[in-house]
Amino acid sequence: MNIKELYQEIILEHGKNPRNLRKTDNFNKDAKGNNPLCGDNVHIYLKLDEKNKVEDISFEGSGCAISMASASIMTDLIKGKEELEVKEIVNDFLGMIKENPELKSKKLKEDEKTKLMCLSGVKQYPMRVKCATLSWHTLTSAIDNTQEEINTERGD
Amino acid sequence: MNIENIRKEFPIFNNKVHNNDLVYLDSANSSQKPQSVIDRVNDFYGKEFSNVGRSVHYLAVAATNLYEQTRSSVQKYINANDKNEIVFTKGATEAINLVANTFGQKYLKEGDEILITELEHHSNYVPWHFLRKSKGIKIEFAECNSDGEVTIEAIEKKITQKTKLISITHLSNVTGAILPIKEITELAHSKGIVVLVDGCQGAPHLKLDMKDLNCDFYAISCHKMYGPTGLGVLYAKKKWLEELPPYQGGGGMIKEVTKDYISYGDLPNKYEAGTMATAQVIAFDQSIKFLEKVGIENIVHHEKELIEYGQEILIKNNSVKLIGNPKNRGAVLSFTIEGIHPHDISTILDEDGVAIRAGHHCCQILHDKLGIPASARASLGIYNTKDDLDQLNLSINNCKKIFNLK
Numbered sequence: 001m002n003i004k005e006l007y008q009e010i011i012l013e014h015g016k017n018p019r020n021l022r023k024t025d026n027f028n029k030d031a032k033g034n035n036p037l038c039g040d041n042v043h044i045y046l047k048l049d050e051k052n053k054v055e056d057i058s059f060e061g062s063g064c065a066i067s068m069a070s071a072s073i074m075t076d077l078i079k080g081k082e083e084l085e086v087k088e089i090v091n092d093f094l095g096m097i098k099e100n101p102e103l104k105s106k107k108l109k110e111d112e113k114t115k116l117m118c119l120s121g122v123k124q125y126p127m128r129v130k131c132a133t134l135s136w137h138t139l140t141s142a143i144d145n146t147q148e149e150i151n152t153e154r155g156d
Numbered sequence: 157m158n159i160e161n162i163r164k165e166f167p168i169f170n171n172k173v174h175n176n177d178l179v180y181l182d183s184a185n186s187s188q189k190p191q192s193v194i195d196r197v198n199d200f201y202g203k204e205f206s207n208v209g210r211s212v213h214y215l216a217v218a219a220t221n222l223y224e225q226t227r228s229s230v231q232k233y234i235n236a237n238d239k240n241e242i243v244f245t246k247g248a249t250e251a252i253n254l255v256a257n258t259f260g261q262k263y264l265k266e267g268d269e270i271l272i273t274e275l276e277h278h279s280n281y282v283p284w285h286f287l288r289k290s291k292g293i294k295i296e297f298a299e300c301n302s303d304g305e306v307t308i309e310a311i312e313k314k315i316t317q318k319t320k321l322i323s324i325t326h327l328s329n330v331t332g333a334i335l336p337i338k339e340i341t342e343l344a345h346s347k348g349i350v351v352l353v354d355g356c357q358g359a360p361h362l363k364l365d366m367k368d369l370n371c372d373f374y375a376i377s378c379h380k381m382y383g384p385t386g387l388g389v390l391y392a393k394k395k396w397l398e399e400l401p402p403y404q405g406g407g408g409m410i411k412e413v414t415k416d417y418i419s420y421g422d423l424p425n426k427y428e429a430g431t432m433a434t435a436q437v438i439a440f441d442q443s444i445k446f447l448e449k450v451g452i453e454n455i456v457h458h459e460k461e462l463i464e465y466g467q468e469i470l471i472k473n474n475s476v477k478l479i480g481n482p483k484n485r486g487a488v489l490s491f492t493i494e495g496i497h498p499h500d501i502s503t504i505l506d507e508d509g510v511a512i513r514a515g516h517h518c519c520q521i522l523h524d525k526l527g528i529p530a531s532a533r534a535s536l537g538i539y540n541t542k543d544d545l546d547q548l549n550l551s552i553n554n555c556k557k558i559f560n561l562k
Binding site for chain 1: 496497499514530
């Protein structure tokens with residue numbers, strides 16, 4: 001695999017100019033994620049409306065191009081979706097990064113799938129998978145309101 | 157000294173990485189191994205294997221002699237007074253844990269202070285943290301200056317009446333700063349303070365002379381010294397090994413065992429419980445032989461030349477920012493590139509066969525102080541050349557190109 005397949009233009013662009021890198025006013029759910037080995041950190045803010053639809057989603061944090069691009073693409077794509085749909089998409093994405101050759105969810109449009117598949121290059125770089133999945137795990141934590149900081153390394 | 161010939165002793169360089177020649181710049185993490193060390197592990201298992209120090213048959217006696225031979229070689233290499241001042245451990249980490257446990261158990265009480273520095277690797281902080289939790293001791297940090305050094309003045313500033321032990325690195329694995337250990341030890345001893353040196357980075361790159369440094373403890377990581385993994389050395393002054401309690405209990409470390417009484421073995425057995433990393437110890441003798449053959453003066457000279465060259469070309473490369481500027485720098489060049497995260501740098505360099513480390517290098521406190529989450533680190537060994545550093549620079553430029561930086 002060529003390095004340019006990992007660092008595709010869309011990843012570099014999102015990494016450099018991440019969408020939704022701010023803090024949502026009046027958010028009603030949030031969670032923090034941390035990858036201490038790499039030094040990536042992310043704080044996800046969600047605003048769900050009364051029908052549990054994502055009215056707004058944003059994030060703060062810093063990290064490598066892969067982690068920033070992943071958070072950027074994720075927040076862009078999740079906006080306007082319902083909570084249950086979000087969960088399905090998160091699981092689909094994590095499944096794809098882990099083992100599935102492609103995305104299966106019917107909640108995703110073709111162009112959305114294409115965008116997410118740009119991140120599939122990390123599969124070839126096991127040490128970098130955590131970078132791509134951190135914001136997704138953190139989103140799940142925010143939705144479930146676990147109040148637990150996602151940490152890729154456990155410890156005391 | 158001919159580096160090309162030295163490189164030929166390391167079979168790893170016959171391999172290609174992503175179809176490129178390997179440019180190995182991660183020796184501070186772990187060094188590559190010469191063929192003699194690799195062969196020794198194999199030969200010992202294949203032709204001479206037995207456990208040591210127990211049975212009296214032919215193989216056991218021969219293996220025991222080989223095992224003890226390495227102890228003598230290490231004693232000579234680091235210029236220790238006595239071969240029983242050399243204790244084998246599973247690594248430098250265990251060596252420091254051994255001191256924290258035994259010294260902590262016998263001599264430290266609530267309110268006592270351990271002085272470390274902001275440069276320390278986690279393995280020279282976490283063992284003391286355990287004592288902070290279990291005994292209520294305090295940990296003080298001597299400050300690192302903007303050049304990435306810890307001066308003797310910075311150490312002196314943090315010494316109080318309660319300081320019992322100073323535990324410091326010989327050579328920083330991030331900034332490359334070499335600390336004035338001899339002077340620090342003199343200062344500490346004048347105030348009755350014990351000194352432990354984390355020699356993980358010092359041992360592969362500097363002349364070791366325990367009589368001259370005069371520290372109380374010196375921890376060594378063998379796999380960073382062209383030796384096998386799973387092995388470390390704790391040098392400790394004999395007085396300490398005699399005074400301190402044993403670390404782990406088990407076979408090999410006892411003299412007499414009854415239902416209500418146990419006496420411990422003589423040095424060095426008292427600290428080597430259970431079957432040790434026998435093949436690794438025996439192979440480590442070949443690492444010492446390799447280091448002696450090359451000569452520490454040649455190693456120091458060669459690596460100094462490389463570090464100066466590396467600094468020169470990286471300073472010229474705009475957007476590369478070197479971490480620290482110590483007057484006395486060992487074989488480490490850490491850097492950041494504005495706009496590219498160190499993990500991205502490392503992944504992209506890897507494609508060219510250039511192996512560096514990215515992250516906080518087990519020094520989170522230092523990175524917090526520097527205000528960066530991570531850095532990229534190129535570290536050197538005796539097999540590196542100026543060509544390796546040129547390739548590093550080329551690959552950094554390629555990385556900048558991918559990220560559209562100038």
